[in-house]
Amino acid sequence: MRITIIQGPFLPVPALRGGAVEKACFALGQEWARRGHAVTHVSRRFPGLPDSEEIAGVQHLRVASRDAPSGALAFRLAEARYGLRALRVLPPADVLLMNSVVLPLLVRDRRRGLPVYRVGRPPKGQFRLYPRLGWPVAVSRAVAAAIEREAPAFAGRVAAIGGPVTPAFHPLAADELGERPPRLLYVGRLHPEKGLHLLIEAFARLAESAPQWQLAIVGPHEVAAGGGGTAYLERLRRLAAPLGARVEFVGPLYDEAQLRARYREASLFCYPSLAERGEGLSVAPMEAMAMGTVPLLSGLDCFDDYLEPGVSGFRFDHRAADPVAALAAALAPLLGGAVDLAPLRRRVLEVAAGFTVEACAERYLAVFERALAAADRRQG
Incomplete structure (x- = not known):
């Protein structure tokens, strides 16, 4: 046709x-x-x-x-x-x-x-x-x-x-997973509706109990690229300042090989979107899953298509009275080692194969x- x-x-x-x-x-x-x-x-x-x-x-x-x-x-x-x-x-x-x-x-x-x-x-x-x-x-x-x-x-x-996920993010084979460093990753636009401020605040609350973990934030902040602008980026930097080098603002990565490497260097992926009316089905969590990175997502209904809590990832209640506390509570056992991520890594590869x-x-x-x-x- x-x-x-x-x-x-x-x-x-x-x-x-x-x-x-x-x-x-x-x-x-x-x-x-x-x-x-x-x-x-x-x-x-x-x-x-x-x-x-x-x-x-x-x-x-x-x-x-x-x-x-x-x-x-x-x-x-x-x-x-x-x-x-x-x-x-x-x-x-x-x-x-x-x-x-x-x-x-x-x-x-x-x-x-x-x-x-x-x-x-x-x-x-x-x-x-x-x-x-x-x-x-x-x-x-x-x-x-x-x-x-x-x-x-x-x-x-x-x-x-x-x-779909593009060919650059074709799901890994299970034997390619390997060990992952204690790194938490976000990929997407740096905009208030994506909830980055919640993620940094929640990560800061857990900083002392999980001192080995780092947070990397990848994506554009410019308004022309869909970001929240310089003012929002500066707000995020102020929230992250007490954590020093443990929070890295990478900026946008348009080279798919570099982005693929970032996913493969992370153990967990967090996408705390608050966009009740603006989120359809973000590709970034699927790319992360295709690279064997376990996702932690907000409670938006659209994520039901590929995430089963406790099986292929985790959720937190972004509608809670204190969403930062809700996110920190979901992160705590993951950063603290109370959850074995190995079976979830294999499961997320299977889910990604459908996309x-x-x-x-x-x-x-x-x-x-x-x-x-x-x-x-x-x-x-």
Whole structure:
């Protein structure tokens, strides 16, 4: 089949500036091309990347855009301008996979492909406006349920697929696990909704009882990269100051080999997200699991898709009256050695195997085929 992917407007493809969605769609497109499908991938124009090129069988087209502006209205206007430019270069296709809030409102030409909406976060009203011929693909069961609650007309057409982790994070074999140093890791945007301040405060409370442990924080703080800005970074640095060199602010790592090494150097991964309305199914915990690193996550419903407490990781109640205390209580037995992590490391590898590019690409294709068959029945 002919598949067109339209990426969001603010990050380049390949993912030179990071971006879990950009990395995932880049890998999915190549997997579909490997299976014999004709794939076109539209993304933003970026210095050093040609406006048109072929990579691993995928035709890449790039149109003018810019970095994400601050402010919700400016953000959506920039997204709309980019979407109108992108529409001009779309080839005829069977399926049009969109990763955008605004673009589904602009697409009206069925010849560009049957719309498939990739939904990475809980919806905020947009599905009441989207054309009903589209097919939503959610990254988690929680997001899929939220779509059906918001727009019951889509019930029965919403799929939950998840992931994927890119080939650079293909799950390790069990015999590759080896010993791990006492290191706790976070990877993601440095934004208040990610709960980094809770993690540093909880780690500080346990500092004396777990003196061998270190904390590494990887990710961007800049607003243009989705971070909370310099003020939030300085807040985190102040919280970490009493711990000295035991807390390392690494900054963003866009090189996948370097990021893979960070995961493999950690025993535990903590993702204390507070984003009740903004978290769909973060890829970072899945990448950690693929590298055999045991996750400790917040209580968001989206994490139910891949974490069974005590079996494939741990949870803490981020909604507690004192979330720092709740996180410290969950961390204490893990840092103190009261829990044997070895069986969990083997289990997380098994879970991650269900979120490889190959597995997720197959699930997407099943949705595409089902959607096209339904469209043919309507036309018939």
